[in-house]
Amino acid sequence: VIVSVSPEFEDCKEIAQRAQDHIPGGVNSPVRSFKSVGGTPLFIQRGKGSRIWDADGNELVDYVGSWGPLILGHAHDSVVEAVERALGKGLTFGAPTEGEVELAKMIVDALPSVDMVRLVSSGTEATMSAIRAARAFTGRSKIVKFAGCYHGHNDGLLVEAGSGGATYSIPNSAGVPEGYARETLVADYNDVNSVQRLFDSHPAEIAAVILEPVAANMGVVPPAPGFLEGLRLLTANNDALLIFDEVITGFRVAYGGAQTLYGIVPDLTCLGKIIGGGCRWGPTAEGGMSWSGSAPGQYVPGWHTVRKPACGNGGDSNPQGLAAPGTYEGLEAASARLADGLAAAALKAEVPLTINRVGSIMTAFFNGGPVEGWDSVAASDRERYSAYFHLMLERGVYLAPSPFEAAFVSTAHTPEDIGATLEAAEYALARV
Numbered sequence: 001v002i003v004s005v006s007p008e009f010e011d012c013k014e015i016a017q018r019a020q021d022h023i024p025g026g027v028n029s030p031v032r033s034f035k036s037v038g039g040t041p042l043f044i045q046r047g048k049g050s051r052i053w054d055a056d057g058n059e060l061v062d063y064v065g066s067w068g069p070l071i072l073g074h075a076h077d078s079v080v081e082a083v084e085r086a087l088g089k090g091l092t093f094g095a096p097t098e099g100e101v102e103l104a105k106m107i108v109d110a111l112p113s114v115d116m117v118r119l120v121s122s123g124t125e126a127t128m129s130a131i132r133a134a135r136a137f138t139g140r141s142k143i144v145k146f147a148g149c150y151h152g153h154n155d156g157l158l159v160e161a162g163s164g165g166a167t168y169s170i171p172n173s174a175g176v177p178e179g180y181a182r183e184t185l186v187a188d189y190n191d192v193n194s195v196q197r198l199f200d201s202h203p204a205e206i207a208a209v210i211l212e213p214v215a216a217n218m219g220v221v222p223p224a225p226g227f228l229e230g231l232r233l234l235t236a237n238n239d240a241l242l243i244f245d246e247v248i249t250g251f252r253v254a255y256g257g258a259q260t261l262y263g264i265v266p267d268l269t270c271l272g273k274i275i276g277g278g279c280r281w282g283p284t285a286e287g288g289m290s291w292s293g294s295a296p297g298q299y300v301p302g303w304h305t306v307r308k309p310a311c312g313n314g315g316d317s318n319p320q321g322l323a324a325p326g327t328y329e330g331l332e333a334a335s336a337r338l339a340d341g342l343a344a345a346a347l348k349a350e351v352p353l354t355i356n357r358v359g360s361i362m363t364a365f366f367n368g369g370p371v372e373g374w375d376s377v378a379a380s381d382r383e384r385y386s387a388y389f390h391l392m393l394e395r396g397v398y399l400a401p402s403p404f405e406a407a408f409v410s411t412a413h414t415p416e417d418i419g420a421t422l423e424a425a426e427y428a429l430a431r432v
Ligand code: PMP
Pocket: 067, 121, 122, 123, 124, 125, 127, 150, 151, 152, 153, 163, 212, 217, 245, 246, 247, 248, 272
């Protein structure tokens, strides 16, 4: 089923050349650049279901899925129809709409920690607003984050961040004032003691601990048994808030997010990606207990904040119909088959490969494992991943152009897609 790829990518290269003239680095987000794996970024013309087509007309099975939102695959009919319907009614009003109320109710019903929702326009804004709420509520200024976790490009959160920061080993972004960075304390993922030490050395100074409850921006790293429980206890004992950044995991690892899967209730939750239905201008959210939206003196405005047409929500009572029975079971089965097949292919090829997977997000680390936090992630073989990436591309499979990102399986990936991907992986792993 995979359409053979012309390895020249001539049209993509020509566009990339022009892009360099007008866009810094030629791309608008660092991990798209192919800097990590080498070669020229693909310029995508269209997508449908599990497939994307590049400017040269190559048809590829896509596991980037726009980094998470496309849980139904590309251009799903129900999503496209909902967006078209909404567009016809006007783009933005700067006034409230009933759709916002329905969406908020849907989120409240889905997530155990949330009983009020403030809708914003990006994951970056959601985490920024959650942290402001936590600071306002506690009257403290410091926050704790984990090395390798990414929470958007807020100044104070670009400290030892995952995603592009991890790929290019940039511990801090230039342009972040030292004073901001000083308010951010960094702990080790899956190490509760590292958080305990920070509470000990900064008594009554820490407003909140923020984390991806399943890390996905240093590649997928699941929480070790007891880790989330330990953080819940530590934050409660120290009068600090626990913030789950579920921008990737919300409606992904379970309908009710990681907090449902692991049974841990945070104080604040940040959402994005899937609840926007793939529209960059769709809603994202910061949700928590009822006090969070009205913490003393806290200000979270936005002239176009939400009711960009309720993308993906489409007037249904759930995002993209995801609550339909069988959705997550189907994703689990396809993802398990992919992960098991990759592990078998690696064994056959005698390549050390550790596959971390939670539901339909997974990362294959070129590393004997276990991969449990930033140090073990960083010990992976980057050159081998680059070779694997290009061999998979040659066989028509588009993976993240970085070793430290997740692969996203959607409901549009068919058994044939998974089978063809595994054939490609056998070919690639035998040659890396
Ligand atoms: N948090 C997490 C966990 C993310 O993965 C991302 C985006 N990759 C963000 C926050 C930031 O979201 P946005 O790009 O919409 O600002």
